[in-house]
Amino acid sequence: METSADRIEWLTVPSPLPSGPLAVGVTGLGVAAVHFVAGDVLPGAPRCADPHRAATVTEAFAAYFAGRSRSWSLPLDWRLAGGDGHRAVLQTLYRTVAYGETVTYGRLAERSGAFPDLAGSPGLAARAVGQMMGNNPLPVVVPCHRVVAADGLGGFGGGRIGLDVKRWLLTLEGWLAPTLDWDGPG
DNA sequence: CGGACAGTCCACG
């Protein structure tokens, strides 16, 4: 019996991130959601009962976190990605910003074409892009951590721990130099 | 409907 397309089932995925294990939500179409704090998912939420699907997802994340994989082969379910503009920005990010590269909020806004009326003022659309990144239902897979401010790292959801996660991911990908407490792959 | 935001640029000192 296949999982119905609309139903989300959750599994917990081990991660070396400072935030701990991830919760990943899957539907019949693919991966639909990622939560940094596994405990944020409702205790009563349905668990993924398909061992093959769970193993596929778990292995994809394990390979990425170990530095063995630099791209994702998982099918994605974009339906939680808000409206058209929101989805356009996220898909542009997913498609055009490769492992170990970064883009600024303003440049991503421009490249996505989601703000045609603001072509002349890159600073304005950048804030909207930041808002969209904060509402990214698929963090890590859709690499919102590769979006940085024009003059520095920029922010991240989840407060202090969130910024630590962003730094961890950018260190994994070689964009930041490892710090003394770095515990990821060499 | 009102407020809060994961930014950017420009005009000042």
Added chain:
DNA sequence: CGTGGACTGTCCG
């Protein structure tokens, strides 16, 4: 150079 202000779209109460 450091600071301060105006401004976006989107979500949530």
